[in-house]
Amino acid sequence: MKAMIIEKYGKFPLKLADMPVPTIGENDVLAEIVAASINPIDFKIRDGKVQMLKKYNMPLILGNDFSGVVKQVGKGVTKFKVGDQIYGRAAKDRIGTFAEYIAIDENAIAMKPKNLSFEEAASIPLVGLTSYQAFHDVLKLSSGQKVLIHAGAGGIGTFAIQLAKTMGAYVATTASKAGYELVRSLGADQIIDYKNEPFEKILHDYDGVLDTIGGKTLEKSFEIVKPGGQVISISGLPNARFGKEYGAGFLKTNLFRMVTLKISKLEKQHNVKYTYLFMKPSGEQLNIISELIELGKIKPVIDRIFPFEEAQNALEYLETGRAKGKVILKIRN
Template sequence: MSHKTMKAFTFKRYGKSPELGFDDVDYPSVNADEILVKVYAAGLNPIDNMILTGIFKPVMHFKLPATLGSDLSGVVIAVGSGVTRFTPGDEIFASIFDTGTGSLAEFAVVPEKAAAIKPANLDFVQAASLPMVSLTSWQALKERAKIQMGQKVFIPAGSGGIGTLAIQLAKHFGATVGTTTSTANVGWMHQLGADEVVDYKKQPFENVLSGYDIVLGTIRGDAIEKSTQILKPGGKIVSLVGPLDVAFARARGLNFFLRFVFGLMSRKIMRLSKKRGLTYSFLFVRPDGDQLNHIGKLIEAEQIKPTIDKVFPFSEAKNALAYLAEGHAKGKVVVNMQE
C-alpha cells in the first residue's frame, strides 16, 4: 500500500532561521470527533509569525516540523464516526489555533466543535479571513471585558486585520469606539464605524482620548502601558499580544517556573493597572464553532464585513507571511490554496 502524503507549509525550528518551506507530510486521519477538510483558503495572523520566534514554545505544543496557519475555509471531504453536525460536501470555516496542527496545507483536520458553515454571502477567501480575528474580538469584548451598550472602547491600529473587525463588532455591541491610524486611513476608519479617530502621525493618542472603559491590546511595545492613561478607574485592558500573565499560566496548567516568568513579564503593566484601579489580562483565542456560527449570521445580515488587503497563492505563502510581518496590511492577508 502506498504512503499517502500532501503538501504543507512548515517550519522546522524556532528563532532566527525557522526554515520555512514546503514539505510532503502525512495525509491526515480523522478521529471520531473531527472532520477532514480540503483547504480552499487560509487566513494569516500576526501570531503565526510570533509562533516562529519561540515566544509561545512553553505554551503551545508543536511537533516539529509543524504546519503553520490557524484560519481556514474549505469543503468537508470526510467525517469522524461521532460527527453529527457536518457531512461531506459542506462548506465550512474554522480556526484550528492551538490544536497542534496547521491550516497552510492541502487538507486539514478540524475538531467538529471548532467548525461552522461558511456564510452564504462570502467566498472562501473572505471566509478564511475571519475566524481568528472575529473569535478574538468576540471573546475579548464580550466574554472577558463584558462590554455594555454605551461604553467606550479603544481599539488601536484600526486598519489592521484585528482592528477592522473589532471596530465593527464593538459598534454592533453598542459601544463608542476610538482608534488610531495613519493620515490616509482616517476617513476609512470613520466609515467602518469608529467615533474618535486619532492620526498617530500627528499626535499621541493618550493626549487626545479619555474616559475609556475598555482597551484592546493589539500592538506590541509601550502602547498598552500608555493606554492605562486613557482608561477610567474600573477600566479593563485585554491584550492579545502580551505580556503574558500569571492567570494565563494558571489557566494553561503551566508549572511554577512559567508562572513566575509570566509574572515578571507582566509586572510593569500589573503595577500600572493597580495604581489606576484597572484590570489587565492576556487573552489567547480559543476555537469555537458556536461563536463562529453567531458571527456568520452577523456577516449574512451584513452587520459586519470582512476586509481583505492582499491575497497570495499557496506557492507564495512565505511572501505572504513576510508581507504581514511588515505591519502595513489594511485588513487581512489570505493565502488562496485553490489557484
Template sequence: MQAAVIDAYRQPHPTLKQVPRPQIRPNDVLVRIVAASINPIDLKTKDGGLKMLLKYDLPLIMGSDFAGTITAVGSAVHDFAVGDAVFGRVQKDRIGTFAEYLAVDQGDIARKLRNLSFEEAAALPLVGLTSYQALHDIMALQPGQKVLIQGGSGGIGTIAIQLAKHLGAYVATTTSPANFDLVKSLGADLIIDYHTTNFADVLTDYDAVFDTRGGQTLADAFQIIKPGGQVVSIAGLPNARFGKAYGVAWWKRLAFGWVTRQLTRLEKQHHATYTFLFMQPSGAQLTQLAQLVEAGSVTPVIDRVVPFSLINQALDYSHAGQAVGKIILKIAESEAD
C-alpha cells in the first residue's frame, strides 16, 4: 500500500512510498481509508515535539484520524463487519492514517452516518473528541456559563463553538474579521478580533477558557477566570498533575512541574484550575458526536480537500496556520457514501 512516511524527526516532508499492509490483531479491523484529516499534532509528531510523551519507532507513518470502509475483521470483533463505513481516531501509539489501509482497534471507531460524506466524517474525530472531552468531560459546562474558545475559525474552534452552544453556554471567541460571519453562524455570542484587541482587556468573570494557542495567550486566560474557574489547554505544557495521571516517569513529572511553575502560580493566584488535555480516542464518544451531527447540533467545517499525492502542499498549508476548519486528504475514491 502507499503511505506517507517519515524516516527521521524534523524531516521537512514525509515521503510517499510503498509499504506492507498492516496486520490486524483479534480486536482490530482493517480499514481501506477514503479520507484522513491533517491536525497540528501531526506536525508536532513529525518534528519530534511529543517525544517527552510519546516515543515512536522510525520509520513512521503519519496521521491520526480517518474515515473509510472495513475490509477485514479480527477474531474478537463482533460489532462491526466487512463493508461497514466507519470513522475514528487511532490510539497515539498506533498512528498511521496517511495510508491506503489502517489496522485499528474496534473500540476506537464508530459507524459513519449516511448523511455524512467520508470527507466530513474524517474531519470529526480528533477535533470532535478534543472539544467534547474539554467542554463536557473536564469543564462540565452548564447552561448559562461563560466560556472563551480561542481560535474560533480553526479545526478545534469550529467544533468547540457548536458543542458549547449545544451545552447551553455563552461563547466568546477570537478570530480574524474575515471569519466573523463564520463563527457567528456557528453560534458565537461575542467575537474578538485578536489582531486589534487583547481578550483579557475586555472579558471578565468567565467560568472557563479553552486554550488552543499556548504561550502568553494561555497566561492571559487566567485574568478573565472567576474563582473556581477552569483553563483547559491543548497548546500549553503538561504539568506534574497531568504527568501523574498519565503515568510518566517520576523525573518527567518533576520536569513538567518545573516548566509549568508559572502556570501553577497563576492557578493559585486566581483560584483556578489548569488542565493540559491530551485527548483519548473513544468510539463511544464518536457515536455521541455522530448523533449530534445527525440532529443538526454540530456540522463539520472543511477548508479544503487535497489529493493524497499533494500531501506535502497540504502539510505546508496547515503549518501556515490559516486554515478555516479542517484540511482533508483524499486517500481513495469511495465505493459508496
C-alpha cells in the first residue's frame, strides 16, 4: 500500500513509500482509508516532541484519525462488518492514517455519521474526542457554567465551542479578527482578540479553561478561573497526576520537575486544578458525537482538503497556524 512515512525525527519532508498492508488481530478491522485529518500532533510526532510520552520505531507512518470502509474483520469483532463506513482515532501506539489501509481495534471506531461526507467525518475523531473528554470526563461541564476555549477558530476550538454550547455553557474564546465571524457563527458568547486584548485582564470567575496553546497562555489561564475550577491543557507538559496514571519515564527528567513545580505553584496560588489531557480513543464516545452531528447540533468545519500526494504541503499549511477549522487529506476518490 501507499503511505506517507518519516524515517527519522526532524523537520524532513514526508516520503511517499510502499509499505505492507497491516495484518489484523482478533479484535481489529482492516479499514480502507478514504480521508485522514491532519493535526498538530502529527508534526509534533515528526519532530520528536512526544518522545517523553511515546517512542516510535522507524519508518513511521504518520496520521492519527480517519474515515473509511471496513475491508476485513478479525475473528472476535462483533460490532462491524465488511462494507461498513466508519471513522475513528487510532491508539497512540498504532497510528498511521496517512496510508491506504490501517488495522484498528473495533473499540476505537464508530459508524460514520450518516449526514457527513468521508472528508467531513475524517475531521471529527481527534478534535471531537479531545473536546468531549475535556468537558464531559474532566471538567464535568454543566449548564450555566463558564468556559474559556483558546484558539477558537482552530481545529479543536471550532468543535469545542459547539460542544460546550450543546452542554449549556457560556463560552468565551480567543481568536484573531479574521476568525471572529467563524467563532461567532459557532456560538461563542464572548470573543477576545488575542493579538490586542489580554484575556486575563478581561475574564474572571470562569469554571474552566481548555488550553490548546501552552506556554504563557497556559500560565495566564489560571488567573481567570475561580477557586475550585479547572485548567485543562493539551499543549502544556504532563503533570504528576498524569505521570502516576501512565507510569511515564518523563517523571524523572529535570525538565518535567521544573515545569511541574511551576504548574503546582499556580494550582496552589489560585486553588485551581490542572489536568494535562492525553486523549484516548473511544468508539463509544464517537457514537455520542455522531448522534449530536446527525441531530444538527454540531457541524464539521473544514479549511482545506489536500490530495494524498500533497501531504507535505498540507502539513506545512497547518503549521502556519492560519487554518480556520480542519485540514484534510483525501486518500481515495
